[in-house]
Every structure is written in C-alpha cells, then in structure tokens.
Amino acid sequence: MSTEVLTPSVPDTPLRRLGTAGVFLLTLAAVVLVAAVHVTQGTSAVGALDLLALPFGGSDEAARVLLASRLPRLLAGVCVGVALGVAGALLQAIARNAMASPDTLAVSAGAYLAVVAGSVAGLALPVPVSGVLALIGGLAAAALVLALSSGGRTGTTRLILAGSATALALSSLTNLLMILFEQETTGLFAWGSGSLVQTDLVAVTQLGPVIAVALVAAVLAGPRLDILGLGDDTATVLGVNVPRLRLWLTMLAVLLAAAAVTIAGPIGFVGLCAPVIVRLLPRSIPGLHRSRTMLPLAGLVGVLVVLGSDIALRAVLGAQAGVEVPPGVVTTVFGAAVMIWLARRYRDAGPTRRPPEARTGASRSRGAFLAVVATGVVLLVGALVLGLLGGDRWLLTGDVVNWLQGRSGRALTFVLDQRWPRVAAAALAGVALAVAGAAVQAVCRNPLAEPGVLGVTAGAGVGAITLLTVVPMAGIWTMSAAAGAGALIAFTVVYGLSWRGGLSSDRLVLIGVGVQYACTSIIVLIIVLSDPWNTAKALTWLSGSTYGRVPAQLIPVALALVVTVPLLAWLRRDLDLLSLDEDTPRVLGVPLEPVRLTALACAVLLTSTAVSAVGVVGFVGLVAPHAARALVGAHHNRVLPVAALLGALLVSLADTLGRTVIAPAQVPAGLVTALIGTPYFVYLLWRARPDST
Missing domain, CATH: 1.10.3470.10 (ABC transporter involved in vitamin B12 uptake, BtuC)
Structure with a gap:
C-alpha cells in the first residue's frame, strides 16, 4: 500500500x-x-x-x-x-x-x-x-x-x-x-x-x-x-x-x-x-x-x-x-479611501488608548475641584478683559468701564464694539470644542482623540467653504446650516464605515483621519477652482480667525451649548462607564449605542457651530479635556465644567495673542492653538510609550 x-x-x-x-x-x-x-x-x-x-x-x-x-x-x-x-x-x-x-x-x-x-x-x-x-x-x-x-x-x-x-x-x-x-x-x-x-x-x-x-x-x-x-x-x-x-x-x-x-x-x-x-x-x-x-x-x-x-x-x-488644480488632490482622496479600507480590515488595541493620566486619573476632593473651578473662572475673566484691552491699539481698564457705562468717546466705542464679539466668539467656541472633545474621548476611550480626527471639523469646513464660494454674502444662519450639514455628512460617513457588528474606537479614529484628509483635499480643490490667487482669506478662515465677527454669529454656538451641555451633563454617569470598556456599561444596563450616538451627535453639533463662528480651530478638543482630567480626575461631572473653562481660556488667549504679537497684522487663533497644542500632544504620546508605562 x-x-x-x-x-x-x-x-x-x-x-x-x-x-x-x-x-x-x-x-x-x-x-x-x-x-x-x-x-x-x-x-x-x-x-x-x-x-x-x-x-x-x-x-x-x-x-x-x-x-x-x-x-x-x-x-x-x-x-x-x-x-x-x-x-x-x-x-x-x-x-x-x-x-x-x-x-x-x-x-x-x-x-x-x-x-x-x-x-x-x-x-x-x-x-x-x-x-x-x-x-x-x-x-x-x-x-x-x-x-x-x-x-x-x-x-x-x-x-x-x-x-x-x-x-x-x-x-x-x-x-x-x-x-x-x-x-x-x-x-x-x-x-x-x-x-x-x-x-x-x-x-x-x-x-x-x-x-x-x-x-x-x-x-x-x-x-x-x-x-x-x-x-x-x-x-x-x-x-x-x-x-x-x-x-x-x-x-x-x-x-x-x-x-x-x-x-x-x-x-x-x-x-x-x-x-x-x-x-x-x-x-x-x-x-x-x-x-x-x-x-x-x-x-x-x-x-x-x-x-x-x-x-x-x-x-x-x-x-x-x-x-x-493640483493632482495631489485626486491622489489624496484616493489615498484616503485606501486608508479607510485598511482601517476596516485592521483593529488596533495598542497602549495609545489609555495613557497614564487616563488610567490613573485619581478623583480629587470636592474642595480641590472647587478651587480649580474658582481659579479657572478668575483666569477666564482675566483673559476676557485682556482680550478687550489688547489689539493693534492697547486700552486701559478704565476705558472698558466707561464703555460699559456708555460714557466712552466715539473712537473708543467703535474699537470696543468691534472687539467684544471677537472675544465672546473665541470664548464660546473654546467651550464648544472642549465639551465636544470630552464627549468624543469618552466614546472612543482614547484621550488622544478629538473632533478633528473624526473628520467632523474638516467636514464642517467643506460645508462652510462651499457656501462662501457659491454665496459669498450668505447670512449667519445659512453659514451655520452649511457647516452643520458638512459636519453631519462627515460624521455619518465615519460612523457608518466604522460599524462592523459593533463600533471599534480605534477603527473610528483611523477612518475619521482618512475622512479628514479627504475633506481637506476637497477644500483645497474648491479654493483653487474658485479663486486660486486669493488664498489668504481662505487660509485665514481655515486656520481659525475671529476677524470681523458680529454678535449674530454668536447665536448658533450659544444655542448649541444651551441644548447639548445639559444633555451631556445628564449623561455624565453613562459617559463615565462608556469610557471604561465595552462590557461594563452593558452589564450595568446602559444602552450603549444610543448613549454613544447621542454623545457623538452633541459633539457634531458643537463642532459645526464653533466652525461657523470662528473657523477651523484645532487641538482644543484634545488639550482641554485631557488637562481637565489631570486636574480633577476622570468623572465627567467634573471634567465637563473644567474642560469648558480651559477651552474658553485657551482660545481666548490664543486669539488675543494672535491679535497683538505682530499687530497690526494678525495670526489666526487656530494656528496659535495648534502651535500650543502640538507640544502638549507630543508630551502625551511620549508619556504613553510602552516602555514608559
């Protein structure tokens, strides 16, 4: 045989x-x-x-x-x-x-x-x-x-x-x-x-x-x-x-x-x-x-x-x-599609998801929490006052007092009437982006995530830039609607592509980055096709600027905060459980997908209205929530208010710095926050290396 x-x-x-x-x-x-x-x-x-x-x-x-x-x-x-x-x-x-x-x-x-x-x-x-x-x-x-x-x-x-x-x-x-x-x-x-x-x-x-x-x-x-x-x-x-x-x-x-x-x-x-x-x-x-x-x-x-x-x-x-039109626009969109395809095939569960601060965020005492909040309020008030005083022309606090009492001269009134909407827009956008970042980080269980890496910010930018190109004199509410529509479409694409019998937080981040690259290329395409020789205005807007803000532009972001902040505060305990793992919320009866979808929808609304108010501002949604956890622990009943204060403080200071450092020229606030936030992000990644944990 x-x-x-x-x-x-x-x-x-x-x-x-x-x-x-x-x-x-x-x-x-x-x-x-x-x-x-x-x-x-x-x-x-x-x-x-x-x-x-x-x-x-x-x-x-x-x-x-x-x-x-x-x-x-x-x-x-x-x-x-x-x-x-x-x-x-x-x-x-x-x-x-x-x-x-x-x-x-x-x-x-x-x-x-x-x-x-x-x-x-x-x-x-x-x-x-x-x-x-x-x-x-x-x-x-x-x-x-x-x-x-x-x-x-x-x-x-x-x-x-x-x-x-x-x-x-x-x-x-x-x-x-x-x-x-x-x-x-x-x-x-x-x-x-x-x-x-x-x-x-x-x-x-x-x-x-x-x-x-x-x-x-x-x-x-x-x-x-x-x-x-x-x-x-x-x-x-x-x-x-x-x-x-x-x-x-x-x-x-x-x-x-x-x-x-x-x-x-x-x-x-x-x-x-x-x-x-x-x-x-x-x-x-x-x-x-x-x-x-x-x-x-x-x-x-x-x-x-x-x-x-x-x-x-x-x-x-x-x-x-x-x-x-640069052919790199086409290759980037194609590459983003390949990146999304790869993200749907690979699942990463590396140590990036839980840096040391997130794992060991010890709860602080109530007194320490109140002290942090009080300090944040004082610093924010100081930043707002500094924003009113600073610019191409420095003012005195007495000038602001006279303006508030209606006793300032015509020239001074004109200056402050132009400044206060910018200061308010920076603060409100900072609050919105910070709260949105806290929600995204809880859903992704990744303190290195932010609305920007989920494609939401770039999607809002596509909507707003498209409207600016087609209807240059569009109104405030139309601009907010366009930015919101772009953000919603980008979020729907990211969420839908990330779902494969469940939502992987790593897959969500990687697909979001791919959509972000694609949306950024679309923005470049729109700008180059519409007005290739006048890119300074678009660059300024895409870099986040409060230039020319008017009071009406503050209304959408203020309304978004009124709607979403109480809702996220109501979900604070669910967010605490959601940020732990997949199993704990289910065992304790938390409706995982509805809570996750609600939190991300709030983040989309906050981000889109912030983009319509001040343009694209990066890293606030990363830095503010993480710094808040480092200061007051990981519970969202404390993270949300402290992150909101830190976000408002960061964008307000960035805006004031950008308006004064090279006055009368101006540096967009988004560039300043990116330059401030990147070293902090680098520090987080360095601390989260496997050999340091």
Missing part, C-alpha cells in the same frame, strides 16, 4: 501563469500606455496625431509643446511616482505597518515647510540645494513621528495620531508663513497639494539620477529588509545590524520623498497606495512579495497612480484644470 503526500493546491490564476517577470512586463506596459495618453493632454491644440507625426517631420509647434510642457510634466510624474512608491514601500517595511507612508509620517509636511521657509527667506536656491532643505525638513519630521510611535510597530492608531499631530503643527507653521508673507509665497498654496506643472527639465534631470541611485540602493538592501520583516530578534541572530539598517533605510525613504517634494510639491498618499496595491497581488506568484521585487514594482504602480490621477483630473475638469 503506497502512501501519497498531499500538498495544498494553488489556484492556477492568469497572474500566476505570468510569473514575476510577466507581472513586471504587464505593469510596465500599463505605464507606457498611461504615459502615451498623458502626453496627448494639454491646453494647446496639439493632439495625438500631431505628436505621432513628429518622427516624420511634424510641425515645429508640436515639437515645442512636447519639449517645453508635456514631456517635462510627464517625466516629473514618472520621477515622483517612482520616488513616492518606493519610499512608501520602504517605510511600511521598516515600521511593519501598512499605514506608514511619507504622508502619515509627516515627511511631506516637513519637506514642504522647509521649502516654504526658503521662499520666505528670499533664497533663490538651485534645485539640489532646495532638495537638501526638503530632505532636512522631512528627516526631522519622520524622526519625531517614529520616536513618538516607537517606530510605528506598537500600533497603527499611535502612528497615525503622531503623524497627524506633527503634520498639523508643521502645516500650521507653513500656513502662518504663507499668510504673513503672501507675496513671497504666491502660488505655493496649490503647489502644497502637489503640482506637476514644469517650466523646464532642470528639476527632473538633476533629481532623476538621485531617485535612480536611491532605488538601486533600496533594491540591493532588499534581502536584509526581508530578514528585518521576520522581527528584530530574528534579524539580529541572522547577523543584521537592525538599528543601523533601519536608520539608513529611513534616510533613503526620506531622501526619495524629499526629491519628490522638490520636483512637484507634496503629492499626497501615493506612498500609501502604491505598496498596498502591490500587496493585493496574489501571494501565490513566486517571489513577487520579496523586497527586491516589491520595491521597483511599487515604484511603477506609483507612476500609474500619479499619471492616472492627472489624466482623470484633466479628463473630467478640462485641460486648464491640469494647470490650476
């Missing part, structure tokens, strides 16, 4: 029959086909037949258009696609995290800030030196994010939150420079989303060889990268110097991303999409997923993503859109 060894059968798919070489040739053929279509598009009348006639003595006009415009754009897309695809594949392999990319690690944001800072300084630098600036900025950002997220290996949520916070801080600095130095940075707003428009071949010819050398170096390091994927301990046993290899590969990835930014600006999420698309290919193909094959294939897929997005953009919006 003979025995037969049974082996699992592998499906004989067409791709498997092709093999690795066949997949490469097929991908390369697709790149050639897409490039051929790409080169036929443009604003001139030169078409495909004119270009085909060039080898046989075609017109000089067709040759000029090809060499001066279309060929540089095509080659820029090829270089950028290869660089970002390979960079993303390297970063994902180093971090062993499918969501690592030049965007989620803030590499592109750091490189963009460095380039903008060079423009502000008036430096007419050659391409290689600009590339060095971008490299330095990208390296600094990547080093910070990887340090905060322990190399990205401890959890996707930690990596995304660290990268989002760092990118927001760097973007805030970039926006600040573009607002203060509008003339020096003209055109950089659209370029900040990635633009393939090239006036010559200088950037491509100088950085193309750098990208090629980096690709070769990455491929040569492929076998060691495969060993690294087995784990640090195994790689060390097999003779790999893990820290040195990780350092050099990270520098190689950042070099590629910096080169891409130097050529075309930060084209978003190509580095996330390309490696993910390659990994979707069947694993039954021998050797396809090894690094030596994966890296160049990711580069080719990156070219397909970049050129395909550019083709789709001009096919849908017209040839002129290829000049005005």
